[in-house]
Amino acid sequence: MTRFLAITRTEMLILRRNRWLLMATLIMVLFALALTFAGSAPTGTLGVDMLTVSVASMTTLSVYLAPLLALMIAFDAIAGDVDRGSLSLLLSYPAGRGEIMLGKFTAHLAALAFAMTVGFGTAGAVAAWFGGAGPESLLALVRLILTSILLGAVFLAQGYLLSALARGATAAAGLSAGLWLVFVVLYDLGLLGAVVMDKGGTFTQSVFPWVMVANPADAFRLWNIAATEGVAMASGMTGAAQALPVWAAPASLLIWPVLGFALARAAFRRVEP
Amino acid sequence: MTDKALSITQVSKDRGKARVLDDITLSLAPGQRVALLGHNGAGKSTLIKSILGLTSIHVGTIRIGDATPGSAQARRDTAYLPEAVSFHPALTGREQLTLFAQLSGSKADVRGLLDRVGLGNALDRRIGTYSKGMRQRLGLAQVLLGQPKVALLDEPTSGLDPISRQDLYAIIDELAGQGTAVLIASHALTEVEARTDRIAIMREGRMVADDTLNNLSALAGLPIRLKVLASANPEALAAELGGNRINGASVELLCSPDDKMEALRRIAGLGDAVADVEMTPPKLEDLYRHYAQEEMQ
Numbered sequence: 055m056t057r058f059l060a061i062t063r064t065e066m067l068i069l070r071r072n073r074w075l076l077m078a079t080l081i082m083v084l085f086a087l088a089l090t091f092a093g094s095a096p097t098g099t100l101g102v103d104m105l106t107v108s109v110a111s112m113t114t115l116s117v118y119l120a121p122l123l124a125l126m127i128a129f130d131a132i133a134g135d136v137d138r139g140s141l142s143l144l145l146s147y148p149a150g151r152g153e154i155m156l157g158k159f160t161a162h163l164a165a166l167a168f169a170m171t172v173g174f175g176t177a178g179a180v181a182a183w184f185g186g187a188g189p190e191s192l193l194a195l196v197r198l199i200l201t202s203i204l205l206g207a208v209f210l211a212q213g214y215l216l217s218a219l220a221r222g223a224t225a226a227a228g229l230s231a232g233l234w235l236v237f238v239v240l241y242d243l244g245l246l247g248a249v250v251m252d253k254g255g256t257f258t259q260s261v262f263p264w265v266m267v268a269n270p271a272d273a274f275r276l277w278n279i280a281a282t283e284g285v286a287m288a289s290g291m292t293g294a295a296q297a298l299p300v301w302a303a304p305a306s307l308l309i310w311p312v313l314g315f316a317l318a319r320a321a322f323r324r325v326e327p
Numbered sequence: 328m329t330d331k332a333l334s335i336t337q338v339s340k341d342r343g344k345a346r347v348l349d350d351i352t353l354s355l356a357p358g359q360r361v362a363l364l365g366h367n368g369a370g371k372s373t374l375i376k377s378i379l380g381l382t383s384i385h386v387g388t389i390r391i392g393d394a395t396p397g398s399a400q401a402r403r404d405t406a407y408l409p410e411a412v413s414f415h416p417a418l419t420g421r422e423q424l425t426l427f428a429q430l431s432g433s434k435a436d437v438r439g440l441l442d443r444v445g446l447g448n449a450l451d452r453r454i455g456t457y458s459k460g461m462r463q464r465l466g467l468a469q470v471l472l473g474q475p476k477v478a479l480l481d482e483p484t485s486g487l488d489p490i491s492r493q494d495l496y497a498i499i500d501e502l503a504g505q506g507t508a509v510l511i512a513s514h515a516l517t518e519v520e521a522r523t524d525r526i527a528i529m530r531e532g533r534m535v536a537d538d539t540l541n542n543l544s545a546l547a548g549l550p551i552r553l554k555v556l557a558s559a560n561p562e563a564l565a566a567e568l569g570g571n572r573i574n575g576a577s578v579e580l581l582c583s584p585d586d587k588m589e590a591l592r593r594i595a596g597l598g599d600a601v602a603d604v605e606m607t608p609p610k611l612e613d614l615y616r617h618y619a620q621e622e623m624q
């Protein structure tokens with residue numbers, strides 16, 4: 055127990071020392087603020103408060119940024135230590151591999167949570183100050199922050215998996231970039247293509263929503279959109295959300311981190327330092 | 328309960344088609360210092376990693392005390408210094424050693440340990456700014472955490488300056504003094520010759536020698552070298568003694584340990600023709616060459 059906390063403490067120290075925490079937080083704050091101001095124009099036409107619109111644009115932002123930031127820390131977690139040659143020494147200590155991974159995960163997730171909370175929190179506060187907020191839009195903001203952290207957890211675990219499978223940190227970085235591209239960009243493009251080809255047939259009706267929600271990035275989007283009518287209206291996509299039971303998106307987003315962590319743990323077991 | 332700190336019995340390991348460890352048997356008593364020698368790729372690091380449970384073996388058994396490699400007990404009882412040790416460059420020496428102390432669960436005096444290895448002035452600097460030898464010292468400091476039963480040092484003197492090497496062997500003696508069995512993989516023959524109790528030599532995954540230096544010398548039957556300096560006529564001296572002429576005025580004789588006294592008597596009998604005699608017993612270097620290269624040609 056204390057051993058995994060020792061790893062966590064050290065990892066936090068590293069994230070602060072190499073300015074990762076500062077940069078990630080800065081990026082989140084800047085993008086969130088920029089989107090909030092850019093998206094403030096259509097407020098009147100939709101008849102919702104500014105925070106609602108802000109959350110809708112930040113949801114889109116988070117789909118891209120949360121996986122990216124998570125992968126940026128995670129790819130080095132195992133492969134980096136193998137490259138440096140420090141993993142063999144670490145593994146000669148009584149800490150088990152599971153403890154080591156859990157320790158790193160805790161630190162990395164805490165860092166992501168910090169960056170998300172500060173970034174979205176600041177932008178949300180600014181939006182509420184200028185354009186008003188209600189209980190519903192505040193709830194949407196809290197949901198956005200929490201689900202963004204979950205989405206980060208998904209991709210942290212995926213990053214560890216790649217880091218354990220790759221030969222070296224450079225390869226792990228490349229694989230992570232590929233993974234991000236597939237989940238965040240190509241997956242949706244593929245689905246879009248399939249829907250267009252299908253012309254509203256059975257695929258679009260019954261299969262498509264499930265394939266979509268299986269992707270954690272889309273599950274994140276659906277969860278945030280389906281939960282708030284205002285956000286759904288502002289983002290202009292309600293179709294898929296209505297075709298699925300309410301638990302589908304949360305289930306996907308909760309299962310992924312656990313599954314990913316288990317896979318990463320299994321891959322780490324086979325790493326020979 | 329065994330009385331051995333470390334026992335390795337008939338261990339073999341394959342990597343792909345190659346046999347990197349071949350029927351290795353070796354044991355260390357508490358407090359014993361054993362040098363592990365062998366050419367590049369002989370399997371020294373692999374053997375050490377299998378003792379740590381970092382890499383699996385296919386045949387044979389390894390025990391640290393009574394514990395199997397990689398078990399929680401074994402990890403508590405072993406200390407390890409990897410070859411070319413390195414750490415995260417963003418941490419300071421103090422932070423890195425504190426982490427290791429917490430992982431090992433020992434209440435260590437981190438500052439004292441860093442002072443002990445001569446890093447007292449650098450303890451709050453990032454490891455990224457350390458020189459190679461300083462990183463090696465930091466690696467050594469973590470070996471001293473807790474009271475390990477077995478210390479496995481993989482080329483501990485690489486990158487260390489002459490004074491630091493002296494310090495290193497003092498630390499090894501200290502470890503041995505407190506009952507830790509120390510296995511030192513090394514290429515620095517002259518150093519380990521004087522500072523270890525036993526020599527083990529590996530060749531292509533096999534253990535070809537494992538004994539004290541004296542016994543190995545006797546076993547190998549390597550000749551003693553006698554260098555006789557002629558006072559006037561080296562030609563005549565060489566003819567008389569039947570040796571080789573070297574560097575103008577000297578004659579070199581090789582004789583077995585049993586014939587040594589006889590040869591000395593003959594030289595003494597030559598009277599004024601001999602100005603000086605120098606005798607060199609076989610060095611570890613000669614022994615190493617004998618054991619590590621035998622059958623190689």
Ligand SMILES: Nc1ncnc2c1ncn2[C@@H]1O[C@H](COP(=O)(O)OP(=O)(O)OP(=O)(O)O)[C@@H](O)[C@H]1O
Nearest residue numbers: 342345347365366367368369370371372373374410
């Ligand atoms: N990760 C690895 N994958 C494949 N083969 C390996 C690996 N590590 C070592 N080997 C092989 O195992 C053999 C023994 O290597 P090892 O590192 O144990 O040698 P060594 O005695 O420590 O050599 P050196 O003096 O150079 O450190 C070599 O033939 C090497 O090529």
Ligand SMILES: [Mg+2]
Nearest residue numbers: 371372373410
């Ligand atoms: Mg080696």
